[in-house]
Amino acid sequence: MKIAPFEIEQYFDQYEFTTPHLLCASDCETMSTADLLAMADMSLADLGRLRLGYTESQGSLDLRTAVSRLHKSVQPNHVVILTSPEEGIYLAMRTLLNPGDHAIVLTPAYNSLLAVAQHITPNVSQWEIKPTATGWEIDINAFERLVKPETKLIIVNFPHNPTGFLPTPEQQQAIIDIAQRHDTWLFSDEMYRGLELHGTSTLPSAADLYHRAIVLAGLSKTHGLPGLRSGWLIIQDPDIRAQLQNWKHYTSICPPAPSEFLALAALKVHEQLIGRNRRLIEHNLHIATPFFERWAQLFEWRPPQAGSVALVGLTLPSAADYCHKLAEKAGVLLLPSSYLGYDDQHVRMGFGRADFADNLAVLEKYLQAVTT
Ligand SMILES: Cc1ncc(COP(=O)(O)O)c(C=O)c1O
Structure with a gap:
């Protein structure tokens, strides 16, 4: 059976490396391998000595230990290191769902x-x-009304891509209480965790709150290291973990050695990397706010509470047509909401990149040119 087109990734395939002014990236500003190692007080020579044999399928104990230390109640053996965060979504769904099972997905969602x-x-x-x-x-009552006797899995993503929504701890607990009451699994995509803005506390990880939570996290977004393709799942149930690891033998077998090495370096400086990107997003939002005031007739601005992206309303008939035109005529890339399975009246914008102000200035120059 064919799977639906992965519309976001197809769109990025078409434009990401040919459009000069990206304004919709969800990852934060990246860095060189040398800079990461220097920050972690490690040398390029250490990386040079790394041997390129197969690695442990579940991930090295050192890396799993470093991941477990980001949590209160996670043991290294609960962690499965992946060959990309994306792989974790595929493996978890394959493991937890069978035809006929019912799942509830918070939408709009990463495809x-x-x-x-x-x-x-x-x-x-x-x-x-x-x-x-x-x-x-979010409406918790509307969510509970969706639960059926055959509901097996609830899929959420906080901080949320694409809206920048963050639930309160009470709302998060209410979701977990419902999952617990109905005895369902909870897939919690926490790829943007740590990017809570303007002094808001980091939302607890579902892994520390619910034994049937399967948590996805990684280094692509919050840490700004998507080229590492480093991600992990936290699964406390040994049977589900074993089933998932069996699926993993059919996809990647084991994580790439250089990626594990560099992921360990990144987790040594976890707080520094996150702090740097959070400050960059807050700085960029400072620049975005007056821009949206100046262009209030075109954009409906709903500032993100957390994460690196926001979903911005567009007062035009088709966001998709507009984004294609913008890419071709102005070299500026926005992501239309229809590619996220939402309406055609929004665009996703990203605030985690260092060239945000320059790219926004290019967009503004284009808007001025076409409206005068
Ligand atoms: C919510 C969410 N989960 C998972 C992923 C997958 O991450 P990666 O592309 O690093 O595999 C993304 C990427 O955009 C995402 O936004």
């Missing part, structure tokens, strides 16, 4: 969180985040 579940079972409900005048909200 694979919905599409892989739908590929396995037609029985998938969408729990939609709704816009308010100034932000986004």
Whole structure:
């Protein structure tokens, strides 16, 4: 059976490396290998000595230990190191879902969180985040009404891509209470965790709150290291972990040695990397706010509470048409919401890159040129 087109990634395939002014990237500013090693007080010579044999399938004990230390109640043997965060979505859905099972997915969602579940079972409900005048909200009662006797899995992503929504700890607990009451698994995509903005506390990881949570995290977004393709799952249940590791033998077998080495370096300086990117996002949001005030007739601005992206309303008939035109005519890339399975009246913008102000200035110059 064919799977749905991965629309976001197809769009990035078309434009990411040919459009000069990216304004919709979800990852934060990256760095060189040499700079990362220097920050972690390690040398390039250490990397040069690394042997390129097969690695442990579950991931090296050192890296699993470093991941477990980011949590309160996670043991190194609960951690499965992946060959990309994306792989974790595929493996977890394959492991947890069978045809006929019911899943609930918070939407709009990063495509694979919905599409892989739908590929396995037609029985998938969408729990939609709704816009308010100034932000986004979730309705916990609406969520509980979606739960059925055959509900096996609930899929959430906080901080949320693409809206920048962050639940309160009470809302997070309410979701977990419902999962617990109905005895379902909870897939918690925490790829943007640590990017809570303006002094908001980091939301607890679901792995520390619920034994049936499967948590996905990694170094692509918050740490700005997507080229490492480093990610991991936290799975406390030994049987589910073993089943998932069996699926993994069919995808990547074991993580790449250089990626594990550099991931360990990154986790040594975890707080520094996150702090640097959080400050960059806050700085860029400072520049974005007056821009959206100046262009209020074109954009509806709902500032993100957390994460590196926001979903911005567009007062035009088709965001997709507009984004293609913008890429071709101005060399500026925005992501239309229809590629996220949402309406055609929003665009995703990203705030984690160092060239944000320059790229926004290019967009503004284009807007001025076409409106005068
Ligand atoms: C919510 C979410 N989960 C998972 C991923 C996959 O991460 P990666 O591309 O590093 O594999 C992404 C990437 O955009 C994402 O936004």
